[in-house]
Amino acid sequence: MVERMQNHRFQDTFPRSSSHFLWERMHGFFFALVTCTMCASAFKLQQGKSTGKGMALVVLFSISLSFSLMCLANSNDKMSLIHIENCPDHTMFFQYYYELHGEPVVLKCPSPRYKHVDFSALTHNITWYKNDSKTMILGRDEDPRIWAKGDALWFLPARQEDSGVYICTRRNNSYCAEVSIQLTVVQKAAARDIAYPQILFTFTSGKIVCPNLWEFTINRTNMELQWYKDALLLEDDSEKFVFLKESSSLFFTSVLPTDSGYYTCKMAFPYEGVTYEITRTIKLQTVEQEKRITPIIVYPTQKTTTAALGSKMTLPCKVFAGPNSKVYTDVEWLANDTTIDMVYKQNRVMEGERQETTENGENFIEVPLIFKSVEEVDFYTDFKCLAQNRYGSQVLPTRVKQEAVGLPWYIATIPVALACVILAGICIQKRWKQRTDKGYTIAKV
Template sequence: MKALPRVPQEKPLGKRMQNQKLQDAVPHFSLSCFLWKKMAGLLFVICTYIVDASAFRIQHVESTENCQGHTTYFKRYFALKGEPVILKCPSFKYKHLDFSSHPCNLTWSKNDSKMMTSGGDEEPRIWTQDDALWFLPASLEDSGQYVCTRRNSSYCAIVSIHLTVTEKTAVHEISYHQILFTFTSGKLVCPDLGDFIQKETDLELKWYKDSVPLDEDNKKFKSLKGTHYLYISFVSSKDSGYYTCEMSFTSGGTLYNITRTIQLQTLDQEKRFSPVIVYPDQKTTLAALGSRLILPCKVFIGSSKHFHTVVGWLANDTYVDITYKQGRVTEGERLEIVENDENYIEVPLIFDPVGEMDFYTDFKCEAQNNHGRQVLPTRVRQGASSLPWHTAAIPVALTCLILGGLCMHKCWKRRAGNGYAIAKL
């Protein structure tokens, strides 16, 4: 008889299962479960931070939204590095709200985040005084958007002011615009010096044209001590260009220089009585969706009478009250201003609040009188949202928490199953 091939014997099934169960019962996680646990813990920490930051920010936004108005103030402040700066918080009337006759608390913050207080040892070069924020001196990192908030027991109003600080080599980038007419005599005004003038009689300015000192014996240019004017006789087109005025200011025993640069534009004599739109000076204005925006149209009319000139706003070549029948965007009160002994008219366009439709609308400021007409188009573009990334990340944070919980549940369930198998053995 032929022998059958020998079949190798297997280990008893019960013994093999027992060894496998013992291996599975080792009291530690598998590598994948360990990584899931660590990842879940990390996600939990990150999500907790996001939720906490979001809750803080939402509380801040809600307190801001209780204000009756959030205005972007279009008087920009310019300064050179190392020179003093004073930001003034303007007082506006919001419908039935007038802070000029009601006591209120005023606070300052930068970029809507860092609160700035009066004095202190941490940053003594920056402090608040009355309705002003002082920088002695200003540095490049001070550039940005500053927010002053006026608040009392019933009302709140917010104003945003922009400050630009540059190197001294970029002085022409922060010039003030002024206009003179040819074949006449006029004067340039060194602007924004009022808060630095300690005694009017001691005021003495140094004037430069295109960085060259003006000759005091030059009869064409004359600066009188005690004034912030530069008189120019018989203006010609050659007189256009950049003028610089300098003064000294002493505070706390330290001597500072204050520099202002003026860009002079000369216009022909026949345009002397025609309106000239000087603001907006940019083709686009950034605004956050849902914020309150005031966009002023400022018109130079020289020596003309205010009532001779009409200033208004158009939206898609139509009157604003027709395009916006619900009154969300309206024209504000007409202001008749005298600056540097010259006449200006200012009519603001008020967005309350800024809507999606505004980003696709063509706005035009129109100024007209019997001597001429000028139209200046401008657009409103969407800028940074009023809600920060923290708020937008709330759904992501919740998702992270849910995934982390599922991962932990899976790992603990696997460990519990292994423990049950050992107990059964």
């Protein structure tokens, strides 16, 4: 999937300090500790009395423990925002990477421009975090597999459990810019699901490009690639294809409709005595010449996108507009066949800025749909990306599906903790009752 970046800005409004969050995180533990001490004292005082009050105190302790764990869960969510709030003026961008398990991956912290602000000057300090962690990602001395080096985050190699959101922060004394990078790592058997879409026109020459190899080809004198078509190795001496050394392109002498399909390029990447394999899968679509100027939606490729309730999300719509940049192509999003600004008047969901790019000599247009916060109503809304010019149009429907969310460990352990506390209370109660009965019998004799 070609890297996508959305220039969209959020102003986060969380004025609380980190000490405030630390207190909220700790007060649950203090509450549980004090309650436990009070319960133990109360049980000791109640040894010779009715056990009903003892059971009541057990229940009270159970409730207090549950409350403490809930406070911990709530404070944990807030703690994840601490490193974001350090930006005095927070600007959020979005970028996406789709990679294969077991292969080297490099995430780049880009230097975008937004409303006349050049973020390339913010190179004084670049830091990396994973969204669900408060620990900064350091150099290779700390972790030989995942490390940060300048504006790049390296994975040698990447694993499926590395999937998630990574945040790089560029800052200087006056401004701060953050890029939220979504990394999705899949098994090699699912390589076609994350294929890079490319388009060639029939009955003419053309080329496809093995994308995103720059970080792995720096200071290399040659670039030996192997090309496959539907898992079959392509021969270098074929009249159909032309292989050029020191090039990441595969040339077609004449493109035919039957050339459409999946192409795979592979490259060896040696690094400090270990040789890794880099694989890119390309989904080639061949288009007739007469449709050369009709817009074609190349992304999103899936009809459903999963999202967690309350999360931020961006759905990019990428459109192939052909080689003629003089033909204006309109790209917009619809919600239930109505424009986005009419359905979401509070701008909780809105269109991002239109971006026009050139790839492989062809023009592309991208307009993202931005969710500041995903709500339940979005799961029942029909979204469509519409691309049209005076020669034709195309519509791509998509739905947002709720992501299954697992419970945090401290929430999942509440029933177990309650059961243990109640069981311990019953055992202690029986023991104290036996001691009380024994003491009463001795006194009677």
